[in-house]
Amino acid sequence: MSRKTVSVSNDKISDTMRDYLAEIYRLGHGKAWVNNTAIAERLDVSGPAAVRMVRRLDKLGLVEHVPYQGVKLLPTGEKVALLSIRRHRLVERFLVDQLQFGWHEAHDQADVLQKGINQILEDRIDRLMGHPETCPHGNPIPTKSGVMPLLGDKPLNVIPPGTAGKISRVRERHEDKLQYMESIGLVPRASFELISRAPFDGPLRLKLGQNEQVIGHELASSIWVLSKPPMVMV
Amino acid sequence: MSRKTVSVSNDKISDTMRDYLAEIYRLGHGKAWVNNTAIAERLDVSGPAAVRMVRRLDKLGLVEHVPYQGVKLLPTGEKVALLSIRRHRLVERFLVDQLQFGWHEAHDQADVLQKGINQILEDRIDRLMGHPETCPHGNPIPTKSGVMPLLGDKPLNVIPPGTAGKISRVRERHEDKLQYMESIGLVPRASFELISRAPFDGPLRLKLGQNEQVIGHELASSIWVLSKPPMVMV
DNA sequence: TTTGATTTTTAACCACTGTTAAATTTAAGG
DNA sequence: CCTTAAATTTAACAGTGGTTAAAAATCAAA
Numbered sequence: 001m002s003r004k005t006v007s008v009s010n011d012k013i014s015d016t017m018r019d020y021l022a023e024i025y026r027l028g029h030g031k032a033w034v035n036n037t038a039i040a041e042r043l044d045v046s047g048p049a050a051v052r053m054v055r056r057l058d059k060l061g062l063v064e065h066v067p068y069q070g071v072k073l074l075p076t077g078e079k080v081a082l083l084s085i086r087r088h089r090l091v092e093r094f095l096v097d098q099l100q101f102g103w104h105e106a107h108d109q110a111d112v113l114q115k116g117i118n119q120i121l122e123d124r125i126d127r128l129m130g131h132p133e134t135c136p137h138g139n140p141i142p143t144k145s146g147v148m149p150l151l152g153d154k155p156l157n158v159i160p161p162g163t164a165g166k167i168s169r170v171r172e173r174h175e176d177k178l179q180y181m182e183s184i185g186l187v188p189r190a191s192f193e194l195i196s197r198a199p200f201d202g203p204l205r206l207k208l209g210q211n212e213q214v215i216g217h218e219l220a221s222s223i224w225v226l227s228k229p230p231m232v233m234v
Numbered sequence: 235m236s237r238k239t240v241s242v243s244n245d246k247i248s249d250t251m252r253d254y255l256a257e258i259y260r261l262g263h264g265k266a267w268v269n270n271t272a273i274a275e276r277l278d279v280s281g282p283a284a285v286r287m288v289r290r291l292d293k294l295g296l297v298e299h300v301p302y303q304g305v306k307l308l309p310t311g312e313k314v315a316l317l318s319i320r321r322h323r324l325v326e327r328f329l330v331d332q333l334q335f336g337w338h339e340a341h342d343q344a345d346v347l348q349k350g351i352n353q354i355l356e357d358r359i360d361r362l363m364g365h366p367e368t369c370p371h372g373n374p375i376p377t378k379s380g381v382m383p384l385l386g387d388k389p390l391n392v393i394p395p396g397t398a399g400k401i402s403r404v405r406e407r408h409e410d411k412l413q414y415m416e417s418i419g420l421v422p423r424a425s426f427e428l429i430s431r432a433p434f435d436g437p438l439r440l441k442l443g444q445n446e447q448v449i450g451h452e453l454a455s456s457i458w459v460l461s462k463p464p465m466v467m468v
Numbered sequence: 469t470t471t472g473a474t475t476t477t478t479a480a481c482c483a484c485t486g487t488t489a490a491a492t493t494t495a496a497g498g
Numbered sequence: 499c500c501t502t503a504a505a506t507t508t509a510a511c512a513g514t515g516g517t518t519a520a521a522a523a524t525c526a527a528a
Contacts, residue, residue, distance in 0.1 A: 049516055051477060068476060099358055116350020124333055283486055285507060
């Protein structure tokens with residue numbers, strides 16, 4: 001074991017703390033400063049509750065908190081966050097593949113079920129699901145050692161028309177939007193071809209399977225894809 | 235709906251309270267007085283913690299507590315207890331049938347997983363498991379309306395030699411004993427025939443499948459069976 | 469640059485569930 | 499019937515995680 005050990009003893013970190021850390025990761029994509037009002041909103045708690053927790057996490061060396069500016073994960077905290085996100089995404093996978101939940105319900109239901117998952121259950125689920133690599137929305141599942149796999153994908157609204165590829169993930173939290181996307185075949189692993197993109201953040205036309213769909217710019221920005229650049233006429 | 239409604243608003247009852255209520259049911263089989271030192275032991279908390287909780291449950295009208303004597307479930311509390319036990323047993327069933335856990339691990343693991351189960355998940359599990367009637371140990375699963383089905387079974391150590399029947403359930407909590415019982419085929423739904431029973435709480439001989447087994451009196455008292463009385467020579 | 473609005477933090481509080489140490493009650497034996 | 503041991507309850511306290519109201523800091527606009 002050459003890897004440096006996490007410097008906070010594991011049982012000092014409560015489930016609630018893990019929830020906060022995971023949410024900080026999600027909000028900052030692991031890097032950026034996050035203001036704790038956003039944390040409070042996401043976790044549905046009051047501002048002061050978030051402030052106090054953030055300061056506690058700071059004391060433990062899990063995050064860096066600069067008053068009136070925000071909070072950022074430190075390496076130790078990031079690892080805790082990633083392990084929590086791993087568990088969350090495995091549970092989502094389980095809910096959708098085994099318990100017949102829809103992908104639009106997966107996130108919230110996973111928040112509930114996750115409270116009852118320990119390491120034994122997590123490992124069992126991982127094994128029974130065949131060590132899945134992504135959650136139902138296409139997000140990669142961090143490894144057991146706390147590393148987030150990189151996909152190298154990009155949002156649909158930045159790639160040039162003519163590009164073909166596969167949808168990698170859907171970064172959207174609203175249930176109704178998720179249901180709509182599913183209904184038109186906008187799901188991870190689906191093949192697509194971007195036909196055109198109107199300027200000034202206008203709508204996009206794309207081919208999905210046999211059909212052609214037109215979607216708004218905002219929706220497009222939540223759809224991430226893997227693609228080769230289009231052939232260019234010389 | 236002619237049934238009288240539970241008189242305590244549901245959200246006044248915490249998960250911890252449900253744990254206490256369920257444990258009181260298990261200790262008193264729903265009827266007898268239970269001393270709260272026993273509760274404390276089962277839930278692995280201090281005596282005072284149990285005392286305070288019992289008094290709180292008393293205030294809510296869920297149990298009757300007589301100081302220095304013990305505690306007994308009132309109808310409202312019993313219903314809450316039974317619904318908690320229902321969830322517990324469904325989760326045990328799920329763990330064993332779906333997640334490949336052994337029946338000896340089921341109880342403790344279910345205590346963990348149950349924390350993450352809400353009504354939606356419970357119903358889903360119930361449906362996917364085909365509305366099972368018993369937990370892996372053979373205990374009946376209370377109905378959704380909070381009624382415990384009666385089995386009419388008896389402990390093996392009180393039935394007369396010569397009796398044949400089926401094992402209905404195994405009331406044993408020790409993991410090693412459960413594993414042993416499973417290894418000799420002493421599991422719910424197994425057919426048996428009691429060959430002899432030595433006096434003075436001596437060992438019992440019984441036929442299980444093709445084999446004959448000898449078991450101690452104490453073990454026998456935890457094995458409950460359904461049987462017709464033996465033919466008697468006149 | 470000063471003011472006023474907004475964001476963020478501090479202060480003070482509450483509820484729940486756990487703890488240990490002390491007091492009390494019950495029960496049992498001489 | 500009294501004494502002592504054991505069981506049970508009370509008292510006092512700790513930690514977590516939530517709340518609202520007030521204070522302080524930041525930001526934007528006049």
